[in-house]
Amino acid sequence: MEPDPGPLALLTPEEMGRADAAAIASGIPGERLMEAAGRAVARAAQRRFRPCRTLVLAGPGNNGGDGYVAARLLEQAGWPVAVAALAPPRPGSDAALAAARWRGPFAPFAPAAAARADLVIDAVFGAGLARPVEGLVAESLAAITAPILAVDVPSGLDGATGQVRGFAPRAALTVTFFRLKPGHLLLPGRELCGKTVLADIGLPASVLETVLPPCWENAPGLWRLPVPGLAAHKYSRGHVTIAAGAGMTGAARLAAAGARRAGAGLVTLVAPDRVAGDVLRAGDPGVIVTEAPAATLLGDPRRHVWVLGPGLPAEPASLALLDSVLAAGRQVVADAGLLAAAAGTPQRLRGAAVLTPHAGEFARLFGPIGEDRLSAARRAAALTGAVILLKGPDTVIAAPDGRAAINRHAPPFLATAGSGDVLAGVIAALLGSGVSPFDAAAAGAWLHGEAAFRCGPGLVAEDLAPALPAALAMASQAGRPRVAI
Numbered sequence: 286m287e288p289d290p291g292p293l294a295l296l297t298p299e300e301m302g303r304a305d306a307a308a309i310a311s312g313i314p315g316e317r318l319m320e321a322a323g324r325a326v327a328r329a330a331q332r333r334f335r336p337c338r339t340l341v342l343a344g345p346g347n348n349g350g351d352g353y354v355a356a357r358l359l360e361q362a363g364w365p366v367a368v369a370a371l372a373p374p375r376p377g378s379d380a381a382l383a384a385a386r387w388r389g390p391f392a393p394f395a396p397a398a399a400a401r402a403d404l405v406i407d408a409v410f411g412a413g414l415a416r417p418v419e420g421l422v423a424e425s426l427a428a429i430t431a432p433i434l435a436v437d438v439p440s441g442l443d444g445a446t447g448q449v450r451g452f453a454p455r456a457a458l459t460v461t462f463f464r465l466k467p468g469h470l471l472l473p474g475r476e477l478c479g480k481t482v483l484a485d486i487g488l489p490a491s492v493l494e495t496v497l498p499p500c501w502e503n504a505p506g507l508w509r510l511p512v513p514g515l516a517a518h519k520y521s522r523g524h525v526t527i528a529a530g531a532g533m534t535g536a537a538r539l540a541a542a543g544a545r546r547a548g549a550g551l552v553t554l555v556a557p558d559r560v561a562g563d564v565l566r567a568g569d570p571g572v573i574v575t576e577a578p579a580a581t582l583l584g585d586p587r588r589h590v591w592v593l594g595p596g597l598p599a600e601p602a603s604l605a606l607l608d609s610v611l612a613a614g615r616q617v618v619a620d621a622g623l624l625a626a627a628a629g630t631p632q633r634l635r636g637a638a639v640l641t642p643h644a645g646e647f648a649r650l651f652g653p654i655g656e657d658r659l660s661a662a663r664r665a666a667a668l669t670g671a672v673i674l675l676k677g678p679d680t681v682i683a684a685p686d687g688r689a690a691i692n693r694h695a696p697p698f699l700a701t702a703g704s705g706d707v708l709a710g711v712i713a714a715l716l717g718s719g720v721s722p723f724d725a726a727a728a729g730a731w732l733h734g735e736a737a738f739r740c741g742p743g744l745v746a747e748d749l750a751p752a753l754p755a756a757l758a759m760a761s762q763a764g765r766p767r768v769a770i
């Protein structure tokens with residue numbers, strides 16, 4: 286069965302607005318969507334918190350409307366609730382209707398009132414954030430000392446980029462609707478949202494068709510791992526060749542370990558000289574080590590995939606090697622030294638299947654990332670024709686055709702020397718077994734993160750490859766990681 290990426294789709298606030306509009310146009314009343322959204326917020330509050338003095342900060346738009354609905358439902362449940370309205374909703378809007386149904390007390394929209402509550406529901410701005418949050422709104426949000434339940438996003442968080450515009454509070458819990466937004470996964474947004482809960486408000490999945498090109502959360506439902514057939518042999522499972530440099534031979538060895546554990550049938554390390562070859566031979570006995578010139582190896586069509594970069598020097602010779610590997614029609618995962626060799630001239634990497642830069646390498650190749658990692662990765666993919674895997678705590682994977690995935694499945698202790706080398710090897714193995722570059726990069730990032738979770742704190746890069754078999758088993762079994770309330 287093919288994976289269904291629909292549940293993993295991420296919608297920018299603008300795309301969410303289009304999805305809402307499509308649903309309303311198809312006959313679902315906006316008022317009903319707002320009622321469902323507010324109900325989900327009230328239910329989340331009841332699950333997470335005990336009844337307490339609750340203040341709903343309500344903005345003038347639909348985010349505020351959700352807040353009025355939640356206020357009414359919580360009050361009906363016996364909670365002491367007050368609403369602080371920033372401005373009245375537009376007459377005739379769904380939010381105006383929700384506000385008219387609120388019969389409880391109002392509090393001033395001011396820092397002092399915000400500071401007195403035991404729980405604050407932040408329903409000031411959501412998808413409609415039009416400018417930075419400043420003045421009274423920023424002061425009131427900053428004065429909150431109680432836990433915050435954010436409606437859709439903490440007000441001031443840009444749902445498309447995860448960046449703060451002006452000011453945004455740190456929520457304990459964020460309830461969002463239909464699909465997550467990139468800003469729930471990208472930093473700093475992910476941290477400001479606290480726990481993020483996704484609520485089904487009755488939008489049909491068919492509205493997703495109105496919002497291409499797609500972006501997804503990276504998870505097993507997005508791709509499928511190769512399953513070797515009964516007649517598989519080592520060559521049919523892919524032959525990964527890794528060019529090692531004279532120094533940092535450990536990097537190439539880590540890539541080799543990642544490739545082997547991710548299912549490559551054969552892994553060859555190409556040493557630049559005898560000394561490096563002997564160092565490499567002292568490692569993993571299952572890896573083939575050769576000092577043969579790359580040109581002789583390129584004649585073998587079974588060497589489908591090459592990893593160029595881990596341990597390679599940032600020199601023109603590395604780029605020349607890339608040229609010959611590409612000229613032979615092989616797939617390339619480009620990392621580390623090769624990316625450094627191409628600094629400022631990213632077109633030199635055109636033809637590679639996957640580039641795996643971290644933020645520094647990315648900036649040296651393509652210029653400053655800016656505030657929108659997703660768009661930056663998409664632009665780089667379009668420029669080079671390669672899948673870009675922009676590494677970080679919120680790794681972004683982007684394909685030249687505009688598809689993108691954001692990976693939050695990675696613990697912070699993965700930030701350790703050599704872990705990227707393992708990742709390059711994993712991606713190469715997946716490519717070698719016939720997985721497309723986008724899927725190989727996305728699956729590689731997820732498996733890498735899962736292996737790291739299994740290792741736990743104290744992780745060093747050498748631990749990752751041994752943890753891959755369990756990560757592969759997990760990915761094969763994993764269902765949809767979403768729970769709707």
Ligand SMILES: NC(=O)C1=CN([C@@H]2O[C@H](COP(=O)(O)OP(=O)(O)OC[C@H]3O[C@@H](n4cnc5c(N)ncnc54)[C@H](O)[C@@H]3O)[C@@H](O)[C@H]2O)[C@@H](O)CC1
Nearest residue numbers: 305318319322346347348410411412413414415416417437
């Ligand atoms: N049918 C729908 O569209 C649904 C929308 N929902 C909610 O609606 C929200 C989006 O609603 P809206 O599009 O009305 O947008 P918002 O409610 O986020 O805000 C729009 C209003 O805030 C003002 N504003 C924006 N940024 C400001 C700033 N920095 N300072 C001062 N004023 C500012 C705008 O001028 C506008 O009046 C979502 O986040 C979600 O919570 C849910 O009710 C589900 C259904």
Ligand SMILES: [K+]
Nearest residue numbers: 407410438440
């Ligand atoms: K909000």
